[in-house]
Amino acid sequence: MGVRRAAKGVGDFLSETVGDAVAEVILSLLACALLGCLALIAYLSWFFSPRLTIAGVGLLSLFLAHGAWRTFRTPAKRRRRGFAVLTTGGFTLIAMTALFLLLYATGCDCL
Structure with missing residues (x-):
């Protein structure tokens, strides 16, 4: 009985290790592709x-600054509405994308 349990434990460990390695490779490839697409768009x-690129980056910066301001300021008694919800969501999406790229695209040797 002890041998079967040990063999099952080793098999589970190997399965989990291989699954983690495959997931890490897939996430790294996804981050590398996202970084390449962002570079291509730029x-x-x-x-x-x-000129339009500079104007667009300026407007995007204002959009993200407003979202960051609405996210990190002390909350008011009233609810967020309209443009504030849009900028807060955009800021959160960009922040999560940046964190994803920071964690998984740092070892990207494709660029």
């Missing part, structure tokens, strides 16, 4: 119109 945007 390159194509600058190629077609540098």
Whole structure:
């Protein structure tokens, strides 16, 4: 009985280890592809119109700054509505994407 339990434990350990390794490779490839797409978008945007690229980055910065301000300021007694919900959600999405890229794309040697 002890041998069967030990063999089952070793098999479970190997299965979990291989699953973790495969998940890590998939997440790294996904992060590398996302980083490549972001770089391609920036390159194509600058190629077609540098002025519009700078204007778009400025508007995106204002959008994210408003979202960060609404996220981290002391909450008011009233609820968030309209544009504040949009900017807060956008800021949260960008922050989570940046965290994902920081964790998984740091070892990306494709660029």
